Amino acid sequence: MAAKKGLSWGFAVAVGVMAVSVVVDWGRGEGLDWAVVAYLLVVGPYAVGEVLRTYGRDRAAARAAAVSNWLVLPAGVVLWAGLIVGWSRGEGTPWLPLAAAVLMPLGAAAMGVAALRRRRAAA
Numbered sequence: 001m002a003a004k005k006g007l008s009w010g011f012a013v014a015v016g017v018m019a020v021s022v023v024v025d026w027g028r029g030e031g032l033d034w035a036v037v038a039y040l041l042v043v044g045p046y047a048v049g050e051v052l053r054t055y056g057r058d059r060a061a062a063r064a065a066a067v068s069n070w071l072v073l074p075a076g077v078v079l080w081a082g083l084i085v086g087w088s089r090g091e092g093t094p095w096l097p098l099a100a101a102v103l104m105p106l107g108a109a110a111m112g113v114a115a116l117r118r119r120r121a122a123a
Contacts, residue, residue, distance in 0.1 A: 004054055005054045005055075008047075008051045008053070008054045009051060011047050012047040012048065012050065015040065015043055015047040018036065018040060019040050022037060034078055034079060034083075034097070035079060035096070035100070037078050037082075038075040038076070038100070038104075041071045041074060041075040042068055042071055042075050043068075044068075045065070045067040045068035045071065046064070046065065049063075049065050049068065052064060069111060072104055072107060072108040072111065073104070076100075076104035076108065079097050079098075079100055079101035080101050082097060083097060083098060083101060
C-alpha cells in the first residue's frame with residue numbers, strides 16, 4: 001500500500017511540475033506548448049483521483065475521473081487551436097498532436113454513447 005501511495009504521489013507531483021513548467025516557459029516568451037496543455041487537462045484530474053483513491057476517498061476519486069472524462073473534448077479543442085496557430089505561423093504539422101486532435105473527439109463521442117447506453121440499460 002505504501003508503494004502505491006508513493007507512486008500516486010509521484011505521478012501527481014510530476015504532473016504538477018509539468019504544469020508549472022508550461023506556465024514558466026510561456027511566461028518567458030518561449031510560446032505555449034499546446035499539446036502539453038491538452039495532456040494536462042486530461043491527466044491532471046486523473047492524477048488527483050489516484051491520490052484520493054489511495055486514501056480511501058473513492059467517491060471523490062470517481063468525481064475526479066468524471067472531470068477527466070469531461071475534459072477530453074476541451075483537450076481536443078486545445079490541440080486543434082495549437083495546430084491552427086502553428087499553421088498560421090507557417091510551421092509544419094506535428095503528427096502526434098494532429099493524430100490526437102482527430103482521435104480525441106472521436107473517443108469523447110464514443111465515451112458519450114457508452115454512457116448513454118449504460119444509463120438506458122439501468123433505467
